[in-house]
Amino acid sequence: MNPTVARLTLRGLLGRRRGILLLVVPALLLLVSAIASGSSGDKHDLTVKILGQLGLGTLLPILGLVVGTGAIATEIDDGSIVYLLAKPLPRWKIVTTKLAVAVTTTWVLSAIPTLLCGLMLYGTEDGLALGYTVAVLLAGAAYSALFLLLGVATRHAVVAGLAYALVWEALVGNFVNGARTLSIQQWGLSVAGTVAADGAITTYVALGVAVPLLLAVTAGATVLASVKLAGLTLAAEES
Template sequence: MFNPTVARLTYRALLGRRRALILFALPALLVAIAILVRSLVGADDTTANGILGGFALGTMVPLIGVIAGTGAIGPEIDDGSVVYLLAKPVSRSTIIFTKLLVAIGVTVAFSAVPILVAGFVLNGNSQQIAVAYALAAAVASIAYSALFLFFGTVTRHAVVFGLVYALVWESLFGNLVPGAKTLSVQQWALAVGQKIGAEGAITSDVQLPLAISLLAAVTVAATWYAGRRLTSLTLAGEE
């Protein structure tokens, strides 16, 4: 189910010059903010919670997910180079699964790891906040990668759709509209973080069993539909 050649090509595409700049810029900004805040106000749990939950998990993680998820396959479909990949004796499901693993790896590396570092800088992991948010980011990375990879297979405007979802649905409706919170990857991830952090340190509007079920359902469904979509693409001369 995993193809090293596909993985290498995907990593190369994701870490190209323009995408790499964005991928490095967001975590660097988070760590810089953490250092500045710590130097100005000292270790403060409330401030750390606000930065890690608001900017890091609420904005940075979905944006990195958009870059990694859509970038794993969208550009190849847009420019037609995917036909060369599909012409190889590699199953469509293997291609999707490999690209998903690469997208997850990139998203976790550029989101969960910097969040852990920023958390330790902000308050030294008081109330397990740094670890809790890092784990929440890792869990969210899986669902975001699958969802945005799916977007990349169904539309040429995957980045636009991804940004709308990340910035409008997740950051706006997902935080402000009670009913929408149940359908927010961010809230599902917060439920996982809530379990790890000290009591009351992190809160979510979704119970943990439901959150885990929804995270798994979205990841599996998005991956399956992406595979179906890729399978529907035919090459010239295929019967």
């Protein structure tokens, strides 16, 4: 991990309008949970809907998209990545450093609010708060890596990422049985269901499938992003 790259990446992520946008996601989750905590309805069902459907299913991929693409796509778009690539740094180290910053930022802005919201809504009962928090940690890393790869691979990373998050994860992955096996959200739910009490969270993918796929996506996206970034360097030198 390179400290200079990490500092520049963090400054780019938290600066100006993007920093405000990033804070909207945890603030929204906390606000909804605070309002819902005063409800007289079924607390278990309410917690599953807020933390599972809203938090893990909708807000986390959006947060991962903003952070993952923002860690590198902006520099590629405005051309400032050239100055970074001119440094004697292995391309994989640039990618892994940016990914580390992206993952850490995603964790801070998602896992901590998820835990707080879970405790606010349902306390420690059935391990729901802990289950969804662990799920957010693993799924958040996979989302960050995947969207960082998109940031390197295409200039339309945000559009492609939104299409994936809103169409595949929110719609197809939730309602088409066969597609659930290829959904980061469903993999995260599998982890949450394992950590929580038996039957507390409905899952559709076996843990033995979900965890290897989460790790494979995270590692695979990181490797591909490194290869793509090296390709950008070669293209710049040839021109």
